[in-house]
Amino acid sequence: MNALLAVMRRDLLMVMRRKSEVLTALFFFVIVSSLFPLGIGPEPVLLRKIAPGVLWVGALLATMLGLQRMFAADHADGTLEQMAISPTPLVVLVLGKVLAHWLVSGLPLVLIAPVLGLQFDLDTEALGVLMLALLLGTPLLSLIGAIGAALTLGVRGGGVLLSLLVLPLYVPALIFGAGAVESHISGLGAGGHLSLLAALLTLAAFFAPWAATAALRIALE
Amino acid sequence: MSNRLINWFKFASPATFYPLAGKMIPLFWTLAAAFGAVGLWLSFFVAPTDATQGEGYRIIFIHVPTSWMSMFIYMVMAGWAAMGLSLNARLSSMMAQALAPTGALMAFLSLWTGAFWGKPMWGTWWVWDARLTSELILFFLYLGFMALQASIDDPRRADKAGAIVALVGVVNVPIIYFSVKWWNTLHQGASVSINKSPAMVTTMLWGMLLMALCLWMYSIAMALTRVRAIILERESHTDWVKQLNEVKA
Amino acid sequence: MNWNSPAEFFAMGGYGLYVWGSFGICALAFVAEPFLIGRRHKEIVRTLRRQVVAEKLEMENT
Numbered sequence: 001m002n003a004l005l006a007v008m009r010r011d012l013l014m015v016m017r018r019k020s021e022v023l024t025a026l027f028f029f030v031i032v033s034s035l036f037p038l039g040i041g042p043e044p045v046l047l048r049k050i051a052p053g054v055l056w057v058g059a060l061l062a063t064m065l066g067l068q069r070m071f072a073a074d075h076a077d078g079t080l081e082q083m084a085i086s087p088t089p090l091v092v093l094v095l096g097k098v099l100a101h102w103l104v105s106g107l108p109l110v111l112i113a114p115v116l117g118l119q120f121d122l123d124t125e126a127l128g129v130l131m132l133a134l135l136l137g138t139p140l141l142s143l144i145g146a147i148g149a150a151l152t153l154g155v156r157g158g159g160v161l162l163s164l165l166v167l168p169l170y171v172p173a174l175i176f177g178a179g180a181v182e183s184h185i186s187g188l189g190a191g192g193h194l195s196l197l198a199a200l201l202t203l204a205a206f207f208a209p210w211a212a213t214a215a216l217r218i219a220l221e
Numbered sequence: 222m223s224n225r226l227i228n229w230f231k232f233a234s235p236a237t238f239y240p241l242a243g244k245m246i247p248l249f250w251t252l253a254a255a256f257g258a259v260g261l262w263l264s265f266f267v268a269p270t271d272a273t274q275g276e277g278y279r280i281i282f283i284h285v286p287t288s289w290m291s292m293f294i295y296m297v298m299a300g301w302a303a304m305g306l307s308l309n310a311r312l313s314s315m316m317a318q319a320l321a322p323t324g325a326l327m328a329f330l331s332l333w334t335g336a337f338w339g340k341p342m343w344g345t346w347w348v349w350d351a352r353l354t355s356e357l358i359l360f361f362l363y364l365g366f367m368a369l370q371a372s373i374d375d376p377r378r379a380d381k382a383g384a385i386v387a388l389v390g391v392v393n394v395p396i397i398y399f400s401v402k403w404w405n406t407l408h409q410g411a412s413v414s415i416n417k418s419p420a421m422v423t424t425m426l427w428g429m430l431l432m433a434l435c436l437w438m439y440s441i442a443m444a445l446t447r448v449r450a451i452i453l454e455r456e457s458h459t460d461w462v463k464q465l466n467e468v469k470a
Numbered sequence: 471m472n473w474n475s476p477a478e479f480f481a482m483g484g485y486g487l488y489v490w491g492s493f494g495i496c497a498l499a500f501v502a503e504p505f506l507i508g509r510r511h512k513e514i515v516r517t518l519r520r521q522v523v524a525e526k527l528e529m530e531n532t
C-alpha cells in the first residue's frame with residue numbers, strides 16, 4: 001500500500017512539474033467537443049442526440065494522448081528497471097501509475113464534461129448520467145491503455161501503433177458509456193449500461209495490471 | 222515399444238518442422254479442393270431456392286464459413302501465441318505469426334460478403350449492430366497484432382508482445398459469437414448450434430459445413446506455407462538452413 | 471439441378487451482382503494469398519542463396 005501511494009505521489013509530482021502536458025489533453029477534449037456543434041450545425045435536437053457519442057469519443061482521444069506518458073519517461077532514464085527489480089511486486093507499482101494517470105487524465109474529463117454537455121443542450125439528469133458513466137469509464141480507459149503503453153514502449157511509431165492497439169479494446173467502453181446517456185435520454189434508464197460498464201471496470205481492474213506488468217517485463221528484457 | 226511411438230516434441234524444432242510442413246501442405250490443398258468442390262456443388266446445384274431471399278441467400282455458403290474461420294483462427298493463433306509465451310517456444314510463436322494474415326483475410330471477407338448480403342436483404346451495406354461491430358473489432362485486433370509484431374525489431378520481443386495482444390483480444394471472440402443472443406438487433410439469430418437441431422434445410426446445412434471445412438483446410442495449408450517462409454527468414458543464420466537443397470543449389 | 475440455362479445461373483435471380491461479388495472477392499483472395507506467400511518464400515530463398523555464395527567466396531579468399 002505504501003509503495004502504491006509512493007508511486008502515485010511521485011507520478012503526480014512529476015506531472016505537476018510539467019503541467020502543460022496534462023492541460024493540453026484537457027484543452028484538446030474541450031476543443032474537439034466544440035468542433036462538432038460548429039461543424040454539424042447548432043440545431044438543439046441534433047446536438048442532444050450526438051452529445052453522448054461526441055463527448056465520449058473526445059474523452060477516448062484525450063486519454064490516448066496521455067498514455068505514452070505513463071511509462072516512457074521512466075523507461076528512458078532507467079527508473080522502470082529499478083521498479084522491476086524492487087522488492088515490491090511490479091503489479092502494485094503499475095497499479096499506482098495507472099491510478100496516477102487516471103487522476104491526471106481521466107478525472108478532469110469527468111469534472112469538465114458537464115460544462116461541455118451544456119454546449120449540447122443536455123439536461124441536468126443526463127449530465128449526471130454522463131458524469132457517472134465517465135467516472136466508471138475513464139479508469140477503464142487508463143487500465144486498458146496501460147497495457148498498450150507497456151507493449152509499445154520504445155517501439156518505432158509508438159503513438160499511432162498504440163492507438164491501433166488500444167482503440168478496438170476501448171470500443172465496449174464507448175458503446176456502453178455513450179449508450180448509458182442515450183438510453184437515459186430516451187427514457188429506458190441507464191442502469192443496464194452502467195452495470196455493464198462497472199462490470200468491465202471490475203474485470204479490467206483485475207486483469208489489466210497483470211497484462212501490463214507482463215508487457216513491461218517483455219519490454220525490459 | 223517406445224521406438225514405435227512418435228516423439229512429437231521432435232517437431233517443436235524449426236529444423237524438423239520445416240520438411241514436415243512441406244510434406245503436409247499438398248495434402249491440405251487436396252482436402253481443401255475436395256471439400257470445396259462438393260461444397261460449391263451443393264451450394265449452387267442442390268440447395269433449393271430460399272422462400273424469402275431467393276437466390277441471394279446463397280452468399281451464406283461463403284459468408285458463414287469465412288466468419289467461422291475468422292473466429293476460429295483467432296483462437297488458434299492466440300493458443301499458439303500463449304504456448305510460445307509460456308514455454309518460450311520459438312516455433313509456436315512463428316505459427317501464431319503465420320496464422321494472423323490468413324485470419325485477418327477471413328475477417329475482411331466476412332465483413333465484405335456480409336455487406337454484399339446485407340445490401341439486397343436489409344437495404345444497407347453496413348449497420349452498427351453487435352455482431353458486425355465485434356467482427357470489425359476482430360479485424361482491427363488482427364491488424365494490431367500484425368502491426369505490433371512488424372514494428373518490433375527483436376523477434377522474441379515481438380513474439381511475446383504479440384502474444385499479450387492476442388490474449389487480451391481473445392475476450393472479443395465469445396462476444397461476437399454470443400452477440401446475436403445477447404442483443405436483439407439486426408443480424409439474424411443463430412440457426413446452427415451445438416445442442417439443438419439446426420433450423421434450416423439439410424442440404425443448406427451441409428453446403429455450409431463443407432465450405433467451412435474447405436476454408437479450414439485452406440487456412441491450414443496457408444499457415445504452413447507461410448510458417449515455412451517465416452522459419453527461413455528467422456533461422457537464416459543456422460547451418461541446417463544453409464544446407465537445404467533449395468538454398469545450396 | 472436448379473438452373474435452366476447458364477444465363478439463369480449468372481443472373482442468380484436478380485442477385486447476381488451480390489452473389490458473384492461475394493464469391494468473386496473470395497476467389498480472388500484465395501488466389502492472391504498463396505501467390506503472395508510463394509513470392510515471399512522465393513525472395514527469402516534468393517537472399518539465402520546469395521548469402522551462402524558470399525560466405526563461400528569469403529572462405530576461399532581468406
